[in-house]
Amino acid sequence: MLVLANAIDQMNRAVASVIRWLALIMVLVQFCIVIGRYVFGFNSIAAQESVLYMHAALFMLGAGFTLLVDKHVRVDVFYAKVSHVARRRIDIFGHLFLLIPSMTALLYWSWPSVRNSWKxxxxxxxxxxxxxxxxxxxxxxxxxxxxxxxSLALLVHLFHEKSAA
Structure with a gap:
């Protein structure tokens, strides 16, 4: 299981190493849009939408890596002040009862729209x-x-950390 968890970590790192370039490309395209509009009087709806597409891809595909490196939004009213064992318990609870169910629900409820869009x-x-x-x-x-x-990979790491201790 640990090998699979490490492979998932590597996959999200690989995705992040590719999509991080979208940030630079997005800025350059936006710069060209502004120059085109205000200097040359040229406007392109497709170019403007490409910035939207890149922005969406950057955040949606980079979220797994953000979770991996623990830079996601966390409501840490108590988290910062508790012991390592309590943090691990909070993380396990969060993954099992909040993150995994919510992502499963989002996947389930969004799939018909995505399928119809492709159709x-x-x-x-x-x-x-x-x-x-x-x-x-x-x-x-x-x-x-x-x-x-x-999330599953992080759970494997959390349980492996517990068994190694």
């Missing part, structure tokens, strides 16, 4: 936009799966 190859958000809303919606199940896998 009709859902078109652009705006006239002249990118004709690939189905790809944008596909980020939802990808997000859920990456988070679910990383």
């Amino acid at each position: 009709i190859l859902e078109g652009p958000i705006s006239v002249g936009g990118i004709e690939a809303v189905f790809l944008l919606k596909s980020l939802i199940p990808a997000f859920c799966i990456l988070i679910l896998l990383q």
Whole structure:
């Protein structure tokens, strides 16, 4: 199980190492949009939507890595002040009773929309936009799966840490 958990960690690291470049590309595209609009009087809805797509991909696909490196949003009213054992218990509870069920529910309830979007190859958000809303919606199940896998890997690490102690 530990080997599988480490493989999931590596997968999320690999995804993060690829999508981190979207931040730079997104800034450059946005810069070109602003220059095009205010200097040359040129506007492109597709270019504007590409920034939206990159922004969504950056956050949705990077969430698993964020969870891996423990940089996610945490409500740590008590977490920072408790012992390591209590933190581990809070983490296990959070994964088993909050994160995994919520990601499973999100995956279940979003899947029909994603499936229908692929069925009709859902078109652009705006006239002249990118004709690939189905790809944008596909980020939802990808997000859920990456988070679910990383959560399971973290649980394996937490239980392995307990048995090693």
